[in-house]
Amino acid sequence: MTQSDPAFDAFLTISSVLTGYSPAELQGTGCAPEYWHQFQQVLSEEVRESFLAGAAKLGCNDPDAVVRDHFLSDKCHGPIARALIQLWYLGQWAPLPQDWTDAYGASRFDTARILSSRAYKEGLVWDAIGAHPMGAKQQGFGAWAMKPPAGRAGS
Amino acid sequence: MTQDLSAARHELCTLLQQALMLELSTIPPYATALYSILQEGQYNRSDPELVNAEPIEVIRQVMVEEMLHMVLVANVLNGIGGTPQMTNPDLLPTYPHALLGGRGPTVHLRRFTPDQIKTFRQIETAPESPYPGEHGDYHTIGGFYIFIKTRLKDICDTFGAEAIFIGAEDRQISNDDYYGAGGHVIEIIGSPEKRYAAAIEAIDEIIEEGEGACLGHRAGDNDPIPGPADHEDVAHYFKFNEILHSRYYHPNDPVDGPPTGKDLIVDWRAVSPMRDDPAQDHIAGQKDIEAMSHAFNVTWSKLLRGLERAFNGERAALRQLVPVMYDLKSDATKLMRTPLPDGSGETVGPTWTYLPDCGA
Numbered sequence: 275m276t277q278s279d280p281a282f283d284a285f286l287t288i289s290s291v292l293t294g295y296s297p298a299e300l301q302g303t304g305c306a307p308e309y310w311h312q313f314q315q316v317l318s319e320e321v322r323e324s325f326l327a328g329a330a331k332l333g334c335n336d337p338d339a340v341v342r343d344h345f346l347s348d349k350c351h352g353p354i355a356r357a358l359i360q361l362w363y364l365g366q367w368a369p370l371p372q373d374w375t376d377a378y379g380a381s382r383f384d385t386a387r388i389l390s391s392r393a394y395k396e397g398l399v400w401d402a403i404g405a406h407p408m409g410a411k412q413q414g415f416g417a418w419a420m421k422p423p424a425g426r427a428g429s
Numbered sequence: 430m431t432q433d434l435s436a437a438r439h440e441l442c443t444l445l446q447q448a449l450m451l452e453l454s455t456i457p458p459y460a461t462a463l464y465s466i467l468q469e470g471q472y473n474r475s476d477p478e479l480v481n482a483e484p485i486e487v488i489r490q491v492m493v494e495e496m497l498h499m500v501l502v503a504n505v506l507n508g509i510g511g512t513p514q515m516t517n518p519d520l521l522p523t524y525p526h527a528l529l530g531g532r533g534p535t536v537h538l539r540r541f542t543p544d545q546i547k548t549f550r551q552i553e554t555a556p557e558s559p560y561p562g563e564h565g566d567y568h569t570i571g572g573f574y575i576f577i578k579t580r581l582k583d584i585c586d587t588f589g590a591e592a593i594f595i596g597a598e599d600r601q602i603s604n605d606d607y608y609g610a611g612g613h614v615i616e617i618i619g620s621p622e623k624r625y626a627a628a629i630e631a632i633d634e635i636i637e638e639g640e641g642a643c644l645g646h647r648a649g650d651n652d653p654i655p656g657p658a659d660h661e662d663v664a665h666y667f668k669f670n671e672i673l674h675s676r677y678y679h680p681n682d683p684v685d686g687p688p689t690g691k692d693l694i695v696d697w698r699a700v701s702p703m704r705d706d707p708a709q710d711h712i713a714g715q716k717d718i719e720a721m722s723h724a725f726n727v728t729w730s731k732l733l734r735g736l737e738r739a740f741n742g743e744r745a746a747l748r749q750l751v752p753v754m755y756d757l758k759s760d761a762t763k764l765m766r767t768p769l770p771d772g773s774g775e776t777v778g779p780t781w782t783y784l785p786d787c788g789a
Binding site for chain 2: 278296297298299301302303304411412413414415416417420
């Protein structure tokens with residue numbers, strides 16, 4: 275994987291639209307290479323290419339329509355998009371549903387797991403709700419006496 | 430030298446304000462190097478053991494002591510009735526930064542590399558002799574503090590300590606307001622004589638923890654490092670030397686010899702490839718990255734404003750800054766993971782820019 279890889283860039287562009295975080299913020303989690311690796315391991319080349327082809331369409335006038343049509347309501351791309359959203363937010367890969375694997379192929383990497391300790395700490399959910407991952411990224415002595423930050427979802 | 434009282438007080442306040450900025454100016458380079466070190470499992474997915482925990486801890490201890498020094502200087506400045514400034518853009522350091530107005534080494538913001546640790550060691554080098562410092566001919570931080578001590582003594586001899594130590598006692602930061610490792614806060618309170626003695630003690634603590642100039646040829650600085658082992662701390666110069674030698678000092682090691690203690694494991698490769706001297710123009714036009722850089726600078730500005738409040742009577746503000754410091758680390762780490770748009774493979778870094786009008 276190199277960072278000037280157009281497929282990786284497309285992966286980031288799509289992830290950004292699906293999560294509401296900019297590609298730079300996604301890189302800032304330090305998890306992008308790991309998630310890209312997981313994405314490649316789980317999906318066949320054919321499925322990957324058709325999924326990533328959606329990135330080019332996002333530049334159009336109505337990106338929301340692309341998210342709906344190409345990603346969320348597409349029979350093949352929908353479950354992948356949902357798994358990606360969960361991956362970025364929770365650091366956890368959610369396995370694709372049975373009827374999806376029946377149609378598009380199973381992978382032995384398609385199992386429910388937190389990808390790494392960093393993936394847990396850097397889940398976007400913590401930033402979104404203005405919290406911190408339990409047991410990591412401590413906020414410091416006395417933080418409990420202060421008003422929690424608004425978080426992305428509250429701002 | 431003839432000088433009236435107000436000129437003498439002004440001179441001391443100016444020197445101590447410079448000392449405050451000097452202590453502050455060491456923190457961004459130390460923190461940048463510290464945050465660039467990859468931690469636990471960050472670079473090896475299959476074997477996530479704690480990597481570089483030791484250099485992280487060593488630099489962290491130095492940085493925490495620099496913060497203590499800042500508090501000590503603020504107490505001395507408040508003790509003589511001064512007004513510590515932490516948010517004056519004309520006084521705040523920008524990088525690369527020439528220490529001591531150009532008399533000391535120039536520090537850059539760089540990732541954790543042997544060269545950068547050598548610069549840090551140079552920052553904390555002891556003067557060869559205290560005598561030039563006493564006469565204002567200083568080129569090290571220690572020499573500068575020796576000069577401050579000399580001027581404080583001369584001025585108190587001329588006008589009497591009661592004419593100099595006139596600051597309100599409730600502006601003194603106490604150990605209740607501050608908790609830090611490897612030393613304790615000295616309050617400048619009591620009779621004028623006691624205050625003078627406390628001020629000298631505070632300055633000596635800064636010198637000892639920094640470069641161990643007055644430690645009688647031992648590397649240890651007589652403060653225990655808190656923790657289960659409870660071993661004696663060594664001065665900053667020696668801490669950086671430990672990292673360069675991959676070996677801890679034994680407190681009784683002579684200052685002119687190499688460290689002879691236990692192994693200290695350093696992996697120089699497990700570091701974010703941050704570009705030297707991060708600057709706004711590295712990311713010009715990249716709105717998303719600029720927003721992250723701005724977020725860091727907002728947090729930094731919040732910290733400086735909080736410090737200014739804490740040093741100017743609102744002591745409780747100090748405790749509230751602990752979460753801000755963790756935010757600063759988190760914001761910096763995010764930047765250091767974000768590749769620069771030029772495809773060089775290097776990453777962005779924090780610029781440590783104070784934003785006067787960010788409203789944080």
